[in-house]
Amino acid sequence: MSEEKIVFSRPFRAEREGENLEAVLASGHAHGDGRFTASATAKLERITQSKNVLLTTSCTHALEMTSVLLDLKPGDEVILPSYTFPSAATAVSAYGATSVFVDVQKDTGVIDPELIEDAITPRTKAISVMHYGGVAPDMRRVLDIAHTHGIPVIEDNAHGLGGAWNGQQLGTFGAFATQSFHSTKNVHSGEGGALLINDERFVERAEIIREKGTNRSRFLRGQVDKYSWVDKGSSYLPSELNAAVLDAQLEQFDQIQGLRVEIWERYASELAQWAELNGVAPMTLPPASAQVAHLFYLLMPSFDAQQGLLQHLRDHDIIGTFHYIPLDSSVAGRKFGRTPRECPNSLDFSQRIVRLPLWAGMSEAQVARVIAAVRSFGVTRAA
Numbered sequence: 417m418s419e420e421k422i423v424f425s426r427p428f429r430a431e432r433e434g435e436n437l438e439a440v441l442a443s444g445h446a447h448g449d450g451r452f453t454a455s456a457t458a459k460l461e462r463i464t465q466s467k468n469v470l471l472t473t474s475c476t477h478a479l480e481m482t483s484v485l486l487d488l489k490p491g492d493e494v495i496l497p498s499y500t501f502p503s504a505a506t507a508v509s510a511y512g513a514t515s516v517f518v519d520v521q522k523d524t525g526v527i528d529p530e531l532i533e534d535a536i537t538p539r540t541k542a543i544s545v546m547h548y549g550g551v552a553p554d555m556r557r558v559l560d561i562a563h564t565h566g567i568p569v570i571e572d573n574a575h576g577l578g579g580a581w582n583g584q585q586l587g588t589f590g591a592f593a594t595q596s597f598h599s600t601k602n603v604h605s606g607e608g609g610a611l612l613i614n615d616e617r618f619v620e621r622a623e624i625i626r627e628k629g630t631n632r633s634r635f636l637r638g639q640v641d642k643y644s645w646v647d648k649g650s651s652y653l654p655s656e657l658n659a660a661v662l663d664a665q666l667e668q669f670d671q672i673q674g675l676r677v678e679i680w681e682r683y684a685s686e687l688a689q690w691a692e693l694n695g696v697a698p699m700t701l702p703p704a705s706a707q708v709a710h711l712f713y714l715l716m717p718s719f720d721a722q723q724g725l726l727q728h729l730r731d732h733d734i735i736g737t738f739h740y741i742p743l744d745s746s747v748a749g750r751k752f753g754r755t756p757r758e759c760p761n762s763l764d765f766s767q768r769i770v771r772l773p774l775w776a777g778m779s780e781a782q783v784a785r786v787i788a789a790v791r792s793f794g795v796t797r798a799a
């Protein structure tokens with residue numbers, strides 16, 4: 417193939433990244449919690465409408481912080497979707513607790529709220545949901561169940577920054593929510609994340625856990641005259657170098673989202689007819705969800721069709737991908753987790769999904785090439 421390869425994802429280049437990095441290096445303050453951390457945090461509070469945002473070194477670490485905040489220990493259980501990124505489960509197993517896997521909905525890949533209640537036991541310490549592609553489950557139902565049993569909810573919102581469900585911002589439903597700024601996400605800082613805390617009772621402790629178990633944050637604000645070891649903790653705060661890049665990215669958040677939404681909509685409209693003819697279900701946005709355009713996927717009619725389309729794209733120098741291998745069937749999932757009921761929808765989703773390249777900055781010609789390549793698979797090829 418003479419054509420240039422189309423990669424699956426590429427980090428956005430924000431205008432002020434270089435300038436901000438230079439400012440950090442020149443300032444002599446490159447460790448955490450400087451002016452770019454403050455600035456990026458304020459922007460995140462505006463975007464998410466959460467009152468308490470703490471930048472972290474990753475989404476995985478933000479999830480681990482929730483385990484520390486909930487004092488997870490061996491014997492405790494956390495309910496998770498079987499179809500999600502492993503971090504939701506490693507954060508639980510790191511403290512010796514057990515992940516309890518629950519199946520997802522067939523069409524959206526998000527946890528099925530109707531299956532949560534059955535999985536609750538006296539040992540359940542949290543219900544962890546993940547907004548796949550920025551699509552949330554019925555959060556009213558999730559919160560009803562959680563309140564009935566007095567169990568906190570964690571939202572893994574790595575995909576859904578700026579998203580909403582029924583007009584309320586994602587990340588503001590649970591006691592906790594987590595964001596990722598890994599370089600494959602809409603907004604990135606290389607590696608990075610954030611913890612959103614919506615239950616005020618956890619705010620002070622979270623700050624301590626993030627700062628190696630010390631009350632250094634209170635000391636820096638002049639609230640105590642020395643700082644020392646007061647609780648559990650680790651080093652979860654990112655350096656100002658990461659925050660400098662994140663702040664530059666967040667400054668262009670609307671632009672990034674706009675560019676991605678355009679591509680998402682083009683895929684949806686220009687592949688609709690092909691999908692219909694080939695028995696393919698393209699990603700759709702439920703009416704309650706706001707568009708974040710983190711990913712666009714096609715649910716192929718079978719595993720063979722999934723493998724076939726991925727190979728067909730590779731033959732056209734285009735990188736499409738599948739996604740999560742269900743956690744309940746994974747080696748570690750069987751060792752550190754429990755699956756009260758089989759999760760056929762997770763497996764089905766995993767074996768049928770094809771995600772198409774999507775990043776802010778993809779050219780119109782590149783999008784057109786992906787669409788043409790997809791359309792040349794299936795009916796027309798068989799004809």
Ligand SMILES: *Cc1c(COP(=O)(O)O)cnc(C)c1O
Binds near residue numbers: 501572575595608
């Ligand atoms: C990317 C991702 C994570 C992990 O994020 P890191 O910042 O790399 O730790 C966790 N959950 C989901 C759903 C993700 O997409």
